[in-house]
Amino acid sequence: MQIKEIISPVDIQAFVEFPFTLYKDNPYWVGELKADTQHLLDTKNPFWATASRALFMAYEGGKPVGRIMALVNRAHNEYHKENIGFFGFFDSINDEKVSAALFQAAEKWLKAQGVEEMRGPANPSSNHTYGLLVEGFDSMPAIMMPYNFAYYAGLIEKAGLTKAKDLLAFYRTKDDKFSERFLKICARCERAKGITLRRLNLHKIDEEAEIIRQIYNAAWAENWGFVPLTKQGMLDIVHELKPIIRTEGTCILEENGVPAGFYICIPNMNHVLRVLKGSLKNPWRVLRALWTWKRIKDARLIMLGVMPEFRKRGLDLILIKHIVTHGVAVWDGAELSWVLEDNAGMVHAIQECGCHPYKRYRVYQKDL
Numbered sequence: 057m058q059i060k061e062i063i064s065p066v067d068i069q070a071f072v073e074f075p076f077t078l079y080k081d082n083p084y085w086v087g088e089l090k091a092d093t094q095h096l097l098d099t100k101n102p103f104w105a106t107a108s109r110a111l112f113m114a115y116e117g118g119k120p121v122g123r124i125m126a127l128v129n130r131a132h133n134e135y136h137k138e139n140i141g142f143f144g145f146f147d148s149i150n151d152e153k154v155s156a157a158l159f160q161a162a163e164k165w166l167k168a169q170g171v172e173e174m175r176g177p178a179n180p181s182s183n184h185t186y187g188l189l190v191e192g193f194d195s196m197p198a199i200m201m202p203y204n205f206a207y208y209a210g211l212i213e214k215a216g217l218t219k220a221k222d223l224l225a226f227y228r229t230k231d232d233k234f235s236e237r238f239l240k241i242c243a244r245c246e247r248a249k250g251i252t253l254r255r256l257n258l259h260k261i262d263e264e265a266e267i268i269r270q271i272y273n274a275a276w277a278e279n280w281g282f283v284p285l286t287k288q289g290m291l292d293i294v295h296e297l298k299p300i301i302r303t304e305g306t307c308i309l310e311e312n313g314v315p316a317g318f319y320i321c322i323p324n325m326n327h328v329l330r331v332l333k334g335s336l337k338n339p340w341r342v343l344r345a346l347w348t349w350k351r352i353k354d355a356r357l358i359m360l361g362v363m364p365e366f367r368k369r370g371l372d373l374i375l376i377k378h379i380v381t382h383g384v385a386v387w388d389g390a391e392l393s394w395v396l397e398d399n400a401g402m403v404h405a406i407q408e409c410g411c412h413p414y415k416r417y418r419v420y421q422k423d424l
Contacts, residue, residue: 057121057153059161062111068097071111074120075147076334084196085203086326090334096180102288103180106131108169111145112161114154122148122155126162127180128169132283141166141424143176147204148211155211167424175220175421177202182281183289187223187394187417188212195414198356198391199325201225202417209418217420221280224403225393225415228380232410242377245370250312253378255303256320265294267308267315268359275317275361280396281419300325304386305355307378309362309371317362317371319379321390323352355390372402376409391415 062071072093079085095101097111109127113120125145133139143162148155166174179185185202190209197203234242256264269290276282285293297320305321331345332338357379362371379390392411395402407413 057157058115059157060113060115061161062113062123067113068094068111070120071113071123071145072097073334074113074123077120078147078149079205082205084193086196086330087334088329089332089336091336096184102286102292107180109180110162110165112158112165114148114158116154121151122158124158124162125180126165126174127178128166128171129178129181129283132181132281133171135283136281138173139171140173140175140421141169141171142178142180143174144179146177146208146212148208150205150207150211152211152214156215159212159215159217163422163424171424173421173423174217175419177420181283183283183285183293186281187419190222190416190418192225192415196326196330197415198225198354198393199322199329200356200358201391201393201415212420215422217422220419220421222397223394223417223419224397224413225391225417226395226406226411227389227391227414228409228411229389230387232412234377234380234410235408238373238377238405238408241370242373245374248311248369251371251374252310252313253307253374254310256301256306256308258298258301258303261294261298262291264308265290268294268318268320271315271318271363272359272361274363277364279399297322302386304382307375309375309378311366311371315363316366317360317375319357319360319375321355321357321379323349323387324354324356324391325349325352327352353388355387357390357392373405373409376405380409 062068072090076087107127107129109125111125114122123145124143126141126143128141163174177188185200188208189202189204193206269285273284300322307319308315309317328345328349331348332341336342360375392406
């Protein structure tokens with residue numbers, strides 16, 4: 057077996073394509089567009105202005121059998137006053153020798169960077185695809201959420217990593233009900249004066265993106281693992297999502313004209329990505345994907361936040377109720393993800409509105 061550091065464009069292409077081969081017979085795994093992953097891994101991507109990384113692949117008999125990325129996110133370390141590194145883009149055949157060699161390569165590189173701990177998987181950060189699926193393998197993931205073989209957890213734990221934190225995903229169908237308690241509390245909160253809810257104005261998307269960024273960064277500021285989004289980072293996300301956003305899945309809550317909270321819910325585009333199989337080059341797949349797009353009946357809530365100074369007024373409950381009440385007209389069901397397992401207040405509020413936990417993701421760590 058050989059472990060090779062990936063540098064050349066040809067090898068990076070092989071790094072990106074490997075999981076498509078590994079999961080080709082799995083009915084649930086969905087790969088992103090290969091071009092998008094290559095763009096994300098391109099060192100010219102704005103993300104890498106405050107981060108550095110190394111890519112490794114394992115080969116047996118010249119055939120790729122595993123991959124991993126080691127990275128140091130300086131923005132994370134500066135914000136959290138930590139000295140840690142991350143691993144991500146981990147995929148491997150079910151062979152402990154392969155995974156052990158990959159983690160050894162990642163750890164060696166991270167130690168050379170002077171960090172004291174490894175955490176992950178992060179692809180490449182908590183603002184992207186985060187965590188390892190450990191419960192809920194019997195269904196396709198929602199857009200921008202990971203899926204992996206169940207044996208990955210064992211390989212990671214055998215490499216000496218242990219649980220740092222779990223992330224929860226909830227699901228609600230249009231037939232699920234609000235609890236009576238939730239409705240009573242929400243009705244009382246809705247009587248407050250000066251509260252208005254509006255949709256995103258996609259014709260002024262850059263201005264809206266900055267409003268969302270300010271709320272998001274303030275609302276999530278104290279959350280474990282959170283790294284604030286830069287202005288350019290939020291613009292990149294919003295412009296990437298703009299072609300698929302339906303205004304019915306967006307909301308900005310204002311109190312007396314001041315933006316106080318928001319949410320963004322997007323169609324589950326994994327139905328489309330599963331058809332495309334990572335590429336837009338096959339015209340028949342593209343046509344089928346367009347047909348599939350128009351028939352998507354589920355969604356994912358990807359962002360929700362309330363400014364700290366507006367908390368304890370039930371604005372988060374109003375937003376959650378708004379998602380459900382108005383989202384039903386567009387979709388039959390939606391995933392709300394992800395939520396930290398120890399965020400008791402949010403977990404309770406989500407369950408009170410009729411959602412149930414159905415997938416669990418784990419972030420691992422190891423002292424170096």
